[in-house]
Amino acid sequence: MSATTRKSKPMDRRRFLQDSARGIAGCTVAGMALSQFVTDARALPAQAIRPPGALDEGDFLASCIRCGLCVRDCPYDTLKLAELGYDGPATGTPYFIARDIPCEMCDDIPCVVACPTGALDHSLTNIDEADMGVAVLIDEEACLNALGLRCDVCYRVCPVIDEAITLERSHNERSGAHAIFMPTVHADKCTGCGKCEKSCVLPEESAIKVLPRRIALAQSAEHYKLGWEDQNPLVDDLIDLPDRLPGPGTDNLVAPGGYLPGAEPLPDPSMEGGFKPSFKLPGVSQ
Amino acid sequence: MSSKTKHPTGQEAIEKFGWLRAHRFLLLRRAAQFFFLGIFLLGPWFGIWWVKGNLSGSLTFDVLPLTDPFITVQSLVAGHWPELTGLIGAVIVGVVYALIGGRVYCSWVCPINPVTDAAHYLHDKLDLQKGWQPKSGTRYWVLAMVVAVSALTGTIAWEFVNPISMLHRGLIFGVGFAWAFVVAVFLFDLFVSRRGWCGHLCPVGTFYGLLGTKSVLRVSAQNRAACDDCMDCFAVCPEMQVITPALRGQDGDTPLILAPDCTNCGRCIDVCAQDVFHFTHRFDATPAPGRGARSRTQPATGASRAA
Numbered sequence: 001m002s003a004t005t006r007k008s009k010p011m012d013r014r015r016f017l018q019d020s021a022r023g024i025a026g027c028t029v030a031g032m033a034l035s036q037f038v039t040d041a042r043a044l045p046a047q048a049i050r051p052p053g054a055l056d057e058g059d060f061l062a063s064c065i066r067c068g069l070c071v072r073d074c075p076y077d078t079l080k081l082a083e084l085g086y087d088g089p090a091t092g093t094p095y096f097i098a099r100d101i102p103c104e105m106c107d108d109i110p111c112v113v114a115c116p117t118g119a120l121d122h123s124l125t126n127i128d129e130a131d132m133g134v135a136v137l138i139d140e141e142a143c144l145n146a147l148g149l150r151c152d153v154c155y156r157v158c159p160v161i162d163e164a165i166t167l168e169r170s171h172n173e174r175s176g177a178h179a180i181f182m183p184t185v186h187a188d189k190c191t192g193c194g195k196c197e198k199s200c201v202l203p204e205e206s207a208i209k210v211l212p213r214r215i216a217l218a219q220s221a222e223h224y225k226l227g228w229e230d231q232n233p234l235v236d237d238l239i240d241l242p243d244r245l246p247g248p249g250t251d252n253l254v255a256p257g258g259y260l261p262g263a264e265p266l267p268d269p270s271m272e273g274g275f276k277p278s279f280k281l282p283g284v285s286q
Numbered sequence: 287m288s289s290k291t292k293h294p295t296g297q298e299a300i301e302k303f304g305w306l307r308a309h310r311f312l313l314l315r316r317a318a319q320f321f322f323l324g325i326f327l328l329g330p331w332f333g334i335w336w337v338k339g340n341l342s343g344s345l346t347f348d349v350l351p352l353t354d355p356f357i358t359v360q361s362l363v364a365g366h367w368p369e370l371t372g373l374i375g376a377v378i379v380g381v382v383y384a385l386i387g388g389r390v391y392c393s394w395v396c397p398i399n400p401v402t403d404a405a406h407y408l409h410d411k412l413d414l415q416k417g418w419q420p421k422s423g424t425r426y427w428v429l430a431m432v433v434a435v436s437a438l439t440g441t442i443a444w445e446f447v448n449p450i451s452m453l454h455r456g457l458i459f460g461v462g463f464a465w466a467f468v469v470a471v472f473l474f475d476l477f478v479s480r481r482g483w484c485g486h487l488c489p490v491g492t493f494y495g496l497l498g499t500k501s502v503l504r505v506s507a508q509n510r511a512a513c514d515d516c517m518d519c520f521a522v523c524p525e526m527q528v529i530t531p532a533l534r535g536q537d538g539d540t541p542l543i544l545a546p547d548c549t550n551c552g553r554c555i556d557v558c559a560q561d562v563f564h565f566t567h568r569f570d571a572t573p574a575p576g577r578g579a580r581s582r583t584q585p586a587t588g589a590s591r592a593a
Contacts, residue, residue, distance in 0.1 A: 019421060026424070027431035034431070038439045038446050061441040062364035065357045065372070066451065067343030068459050072329070081455065083462025090446065091464060092342075092455050116343050116351055117361065118369035 045088030046215050048095040049132050049192060051079055052103065053112040053124035064119035066092035070111035076104045079111060098194025098210045103132060105159050105193050128160060133192030133210040134217060135165070135185045143207040148172045148180050154196035154208050155183050164189040165196065183208065187217055295521040298559035311552030318394040326458050340455045341395070342445070343375060351375035355383075356493040360436040360444060380497060386550070388498025392484060392491045393524075393551035397453045401468055402484045405475035406524075416480040422527070425492040432489045449483075450490055481524055485547075495546040503550060504568045507532040507541040511575045512560040519554035519563065529554065533562065534577070541574035542566070 044050075044057050051070050054060050071079045071094055078101045082089040089095045094111075096103065105127045112120040124130060135154075137143060144151035145167070158165045167181040183196075185208075192210045200206035299308040306313075326344070328334040337346045343353045353368075353375030361368055368376075383391055393399055435443040445451060449471045452464035471483045484491055507513075510533050519533070520526045528545035535541060555563040566572075 019423065023421075023423060023427035027427045030428070031431040031435050034435050034443055034447065035439055038435065038441050038443050041446055042441070058440055059366060063361055063366035063368065063442075065342045065353065065361065065442065066445055066455060067339040067353075068455065069339050069343065069345055071459065072335070072338040081459045083456075083460050083464065084452070084466075085463030091462070092445065092451065092459075114345070116345070116353060116369060116375060117366070117372040119366075122369060 041090040043088075044090075044212070046211055047097060047099075047209070048082070048089045049098055049103075049194060049210055049212070050089075051094050051096070051111045051120055052105075052109055052127060052130035052132055052191070053115075053120040053122070054132070055119060055121060060093070060119055061090060063117050064093050065117055066094075067116065068092075068094065069114040069116060070094050070120060073110040073114040075106065075110065076101060078103050096194070098197040099206055100198075102194035102198040103130075103191075104195075105130070105191065128191060130191040130193070131213065132194075133212050134187045134190045135192065135194075135196050135208050135210050136216050137183055137185065137207060138209045138211075139205075139207040142202055143183070144201070145181050145183050146207075148174060148178055150181060151201060152181065152183075153199050153201055157195045157199045159193060159195060160189050160191065164191070187213070295518050296557035298516060298518070299557050302559045308556050311556050315394055315551060316400070319397065319400055322395045323397055323454065323457065326454070330458055340451065340458050341397075342451050342455070343372065350378075352379050355380040355497065356490055357442055357445060359493070360433065360442040363433055363437040364440045364442060365437075383494055383497050383501075385501060386498075386503045387501040387548070388494035388496065388546065389491055389549035390498070390503070391494045392488075393549035396450055396484075396490075397457070398450050398468070398471060398488075399484065401453070401472050402475045402481065405472045406481055409476050409480055414477070414480070417477070418479040418482065420479070420482065420486040424486055425489070425495075428487055429489040429492040429496075444489060448490065450488075485524055491549075499546045500568075502567050502569075504566060504570075505532075505543045505548060505550060505552065505554065505563050506566045506570060506574070507535075507543065507562050508564060508566070508570075508572060508574050509560065509562045510535070510541055511577055513562050513577055514560055516559065518557040518559075522553045522557045524549060524551065524553075535574075536576040539576065542568055542570065544568070 038061075042057060042061060050057075050060065051074075055063060066081065068081050071081055078096045079094045080096065081092050081094055084091040107127060109124060109127050109130075112122060112124055115122070137146070140146040145155075152167065155161065155165045155167055164186055166184050166186065168184045170180050170182060172178040172180045192213075194210045196208045197206040197210050200208055296308055322341075325337045326340060328336055329338060337344055339345055339352075341354060342357055343351075345351055351371045351374055353372045355376040358368060358372065358376035432444045447467065449467040452461075452467045456462065456464040475481060475483050479486065507529070513533060519529055523529055525545070525547040528543050528548040531539065531545070532541050532543045550565075552565065555565070
């Protein structure tokens with residue numbers, strides 16, 4: 001395909017097809033590389049926590065334009081934008097590391113308000129309903145409370161104290177005479193703010209860490225029922241048979257052996273007035 | 287090639303009008319690029335928060351939301367309907383560029399433009415081969431590829447690699463290794479493909495070009511009859527194919543440069559010693575006689591200077 005033949009011939013079908021094939025092939029290769037890159041970048045590291053109200057990671061990458069307005073409006077400099085090569089999340093997307101600066105859970109949630117696209121869901125108006133992750137007491141061997149001491153710091157700093165973290169008392173088998181006050185996270189109340197992780201007194205890593213819910217929580221099977229919490233019968237929609245109480249006015253007397261609609265009201269005249277029960281209810285005059 | 291070193295592009299204009307006037311649009315462009323970067327840096331560097339965010343999305347004086355429409359389109363095909371603020375911002379930006387020329391973004395705002403201009407300057411100085419020159423349709427394939435990948439992966443795909451936001455966001459929020467993308471574009475333009483990135487591949491520029499297809503602000507070769515074939519405009523233009531229909535048009539042809547590839551950079555106006563070009567609007571119907579009578583004469587000396 002020299003320049004002279006191309007010049008002498010106007011755009012013909014062969015050339016059009018060749019150019020199209022080239023374009024498609026080139027862009028398929030480039031597109032596959034880009035897709036691979038995008039897919040890799042989707043793997044959010046566990047310690048990187050998205051701001052409050054962030055959509056699920058898949059939806060987040062479809063909606064976050066990486067403008068950093070949430071970062072600018074965060075009064076505690078908690079949020080930052082990921083930098084290529086240094087931090088795990090997709091380049092330029094907002095996140096925070098709880099051990100460095102946790103979320104202070106502002107009442108007016110300025111980061112969500114600032115988001116122009118809704119990557120941080122604007123329907124989140126009560127910060128206590130935020131769901132950035134869930135704290136997990138990840139190292140029970142190092143946790144001071146788990147060793148039987150009274151550190152309690154994670155419990156004390158929790159903004160949802162006594163709901164998101166409680167201290168569950170149990171017998172200290174080691175000493176035989178003391179109690180263990182075990183910090184226990186309740187996932188439905190925990191917002192994932194990370195204040196417990198930040199304040200853990202252990203020197204390097206925290207014994208309690210905020211993890212994404214996808215990592216921290218197991219799913220209960222759909223048909224499991226905790227009988228002590230759920231008073232409903234084990235089988236839904238039990239057939240509710242009519243109560244066949246003795247006494248005047250019940251079909252039990254009107255039609256012994258079966259109720260026939262339209263049947264004579266009193267098939268047996270001797271039954272008129274019902275039967276007398278063999279027992280006597282207290283306080284009921286017969 | 288030796289003639290080029292003897293007589294650099296725009297020399298006549300410099301001699302005739304002075305250096306400043308022969309570079310006025312270049313200087314204005316650099317000022318604008320500096321302004322659009324500087325205004326974002328006022329906050330993080332000096333604590334003056336007039337503008338927050340970056341070129342992908344911003345908030346000016348706490349009232350004016352601006353959003354990149356190309357990013358918004360990718361977000362839409364990825365399956366996310368943005369909040370009203372984001373949509374309004376995208377519409378504002380879209381309408382402005384549709385009026386003043388989509389690729390005004392490329393030459394007056396984009397922070398990668400100085401990078402590729404520097405690559406081209408060096409390319410010129412080193413007298414390198416022009417290298418791989420993708421076909422004119424390639425940029426549309428790239429644009430289609432980006433939109434397709436966005437739809438297939440459900441992400442704003444180009445933002446994972448976009449050197450524009452890498453650089454702009456990097457300067458404002460911290461760059462990490464994102465400078466590698468900028469260096470890659472520089473080296474690509476320098477050694478692989480002359481004016482390859484902005485002129486042939488970048489899907490952002492392609493998108494803005496399509497956005498500005500019917501833009502009002504246009505360069506016109508109004509005074510084309512005075513053209514002496516020095517070819518300086520072709521040498522200086524980053525999208526030289528856009529000049530030909532206007533400059534070489536006959537009496538009946540419009541002198542307006544209507545091709546969406548034109549970035550309205552104004553360099554052709556700068557370097558023309560004959561004052562052929564100027565900015566005007568697309569409805570400008572001032573008659574512009576072609577060069578029919580002169581086209582049979584010998585081209586002026588220096589025609590071979592065009593790169």
